[in-house]
Amino acid sequence: MDIDLVKNKNEDKKIIDLDEDIKIGGKEFTIISGPCSVENEEQIHTISKFLSEIGVKILRGGAFKPRTSPYTFQGLGFDGLKLLREAADENKLKVISEIMDPRDVEKAYDYVDIIQIGSRNMHNYSLLKEIGKVDKPILLKRGMTATVKEWLMAAEYIALEGNEDIILCERGIRTFENYTRNTLDLTVVPIIKSLSKLPIIIDPSHGTGRRTLVIPMTRAAVTVSADGVMFEIHPKPEEALSDGFQSLDFKQTKKLIKEIKEIKSCIDKL
Amino acid sequence: MDIDLVKNKNEDKKIIDLDEDIKIGGKEFTIISGPCSVENEEQIHTISKFLSEIGVKILRGGAFKPRTSPYTFQGLGFDGLKLLREAADENKLKVISEIMDPRDVEKAYDYVDIIQIGSRNMHNYSLLKEIGKVDKPILLKRGMTATVKEWLMAAEYIALEGNEDIILCERGIRTFENYTRNTLDLTVVPIIKSLSKLPIIIDPSHGTGRRTLVIPMTRAAVTVSADGVMFEIHPKPEEALSDGFQSLDFKQTKKLIKEIKEIKSCIDKL
Amino acid sequence: MDIDLVKNKNEDKKIIDLDEDIKIGGKEFTIISGPCSVENEEQIHTISKFLSEIGVKILRGGAFKPRTSPYTFQGLGFDGLKLLREAADENKLKVISEIMDPRDVEKAYDYVDIIQIGSRNMHNYSLLKEIGKVDKPILLKRGMTATVKEWLMAAEYIALEGNEDIILCERGIRTFENYTRNTLDLTVVPIIKSLSKLPIIIDPSHGTGRRTLVIPMTRAAVTVSADGVMFEIHPKPEEALSDGFQSLDFKQTKKLIKEIKEIKSCIDKL
């Protein structure tokens, strides 16, 4: 396969610069965390404060939720984005959130620091072109059954419009296994590293759909040299409006972050 | 599985009324044909004239083409839609074409009689909601790996906005077979008939990706009681800008339409 | 793809000769029917008598049942084969049954007229080689996720041992759809016809797992020029020890056979 970000062959690995000390794609293993959905002010403030305290610098939170059924919770929309921004600012965090509609990009501009394109929209070329015109980094999730080539071609749609600050995110592919929600494919991390200059992180929460699998798969992501991880947390996972089953609680999160550091330190010395 | 178009349980089968004598979902087996992409005035006029002569009443033609790679032909856009409309009007045909961007819906309104939502956009909920507000029929293709339930839920997104004139279209699913482009799943025709009131047609051109398979699979679609077929034709398939490999020529088209009528007549008597 | 039964390129289509008036692969559409499992003498005699009366000439019945769980009914084994043979002889029927173990081939020789290789054993090369030495026809089912090429290569394992009397049988592939047991892939019928000289039949019972789908899919098999069909029946489907959900009752069977004849007659005239 001879694909890569064609416009930029032969260039160095891409480092996404969010702030003086917040970079994705360099030597650090980036941790992004937050709730599946922004639910209310208290929830998002509690989580933001906690993340800030333990040193996490990027807050995730869904405001626009793509759901298979139109009858399930669809997210708080722009109200959610505002809550997310306020909680992040108060705790000096950066914000990542999903945008699903090209018409929302401009209005959402001030609320997000990284625009997430979800799995269901990896093939939404109108949206890809629109966010390709924006001067903010994009996190592009892999489509549910997309091949690496299709995924990199989706990135190319964005890059061709001028925006090359793209972070790839593996979130599990659809397989016949039904014990897990998806099958998290860690192999793509070294593959992407060899084919592309873009950083790649993993999302073990959607990638597995089970809290008990998030921890070992995050450990494993460090050893395959992923650039980071994005996982869901909730103060009370069992009360979450969506995806509580795959969210870590605060205690588990602290432990996981400690483990990440130790494994990273070990891997760096190899 | 207890899904269906929930808003409309217990109702009669839906018949889409395009004109006094052009209906989809009733007793007729509807034939939709045309080129993969609108290429130029001559091409679309030649095809429209031919279709009109052999009694086909609905013209398909791609103006916005969702392509995996941004470097392949992306379609003529609104210029293509205009050519399509003119050729159709001249030959008293109805027009179906794909819209990919919610911002194009209003502008495209006068050019199309049926709005097609492509496989890659079955999960594009912003687009589904937008076309749910339009008073024109929608042809909703099945997602590349969508289950029947996910497909009907996508239809429900449209219906909830008020537009229940939805035609489902099976266009093949992704499987491990690589001899064909996709695997056309005819089983969904009787499944949809039992679960939903919506009409369903098949697209054997994308569904198989091979001209030699379009003919037997169209025959088969009649026997499983599909409501119609949409297949690609081209005056010179070997010179088509896209998908020539799966397009029928005029002679093959005439023969196929004759065969459809004979099989339909046989099936109706069973 | 340049595969085919390599040893026999350029030869005519293969016709399997079971008897003066029982051939598979010629002009007739062959019907094979019987219960999923042989359960007891009464059951298999009742079914055999019925099949004989309506003109079906080949009786299927499982004696060795490959089941995912070792705790479910595994079939009657050789006792089942004997019951099958007796019931068939009394009603002048030919017998097809699955053999799973190379060590059973010799002992089963007198009880079966066609040896079935099930989907789970398509890659069981020891078994394929063993039955390649037998002078009885083989029905080779497609593996659960096998490509056409892999399937034809499995046939080649048999042919290389000397036995070229091979009938291919499509029985549905594994897909993400969970409304059906498998996804019956009718496209392979014209594909096999173009790549190979072997006859191909379909098994809509396992291919769909639902009685209501067996009928339309069998109709469709006729129109794509399959060489026949193998479907499950049971006097009282709701009381069957296995797969009752997908078995037709006697009345449905009669109706279906009548329909097959009418569609075949229509197709032959096209």
Add this chain to the structure above:
Amino acid sequence: MDIDLVKNKNEDKKIIDLDEDIKIGGKEFTIISGPCSVENEEQIHTISKFLSEIGVKILRGGAFKPRTSPYTFQGLGFDGLKLLREAADENKLKVISEIMDPRDVEKAYDYVDIIQIGSRNMHNYSLLKEIGKVDKPILLKRGMTATVKEWLMAAEYIALEGNEDIILCERGIRTFENYTRNTLDLTVVPIIKSLSKLPIIIDPSHGTGRRTLVIPMTRAAVTVSADGVMFEIHPKPEEALSDGFQSLDFKQTKKLIKEIKEIKSCIDKL
């Protein structure tokens, strides 16, 4: 899902005892290595000597090779098993090799210390029952598209015959990705640990099909607490008769084993 090795619920984790100091499933991370196929005496002796020198205690080598095409190299058969045994004995190694035919089990008994059941035979119930009667450990590979439940049920077929010394081996599943041979699914390691008492190892060679991916995926296997790894090596990978593309050379092997130890030591302290 409520499956597990039903016969043995509530028991402790299984430890497979090959020798006083060779155990699988305990605290050690077991390394199994060797060539894809036994090719000749020199090759297998060179490899065995090397493995012995670097402390690897179990030698793999294919003598019976299940190949999709009957025209590709099928392995040396019993001659290969003998070469494997001699080379192993000379270097004090244990032997693992695949058996495909239930009739070969007895004859192979003295040549192998662990009997491997390959992916294509996970559903070969006759073979599973036969090796269930043997008093040697079994390594059971996951079927190409098997779910965890189906895999554990295959193990249950073996256990029910009396042999509970079963090691599970993840070797990649079939997905739509074509850059890799298979998609190695590391998620199953923690899943199996939570559902079953059996040890589980991974095979990154077949699991990815690419040498460059074997190293990171083996590192990752350690972090998800797999019980070991089985990977292919060859003195001159570019000259191997089969699968050279996925074999490590000696230098890479040494480096990998050193890395495994360091990561294991780090993980054990977490």
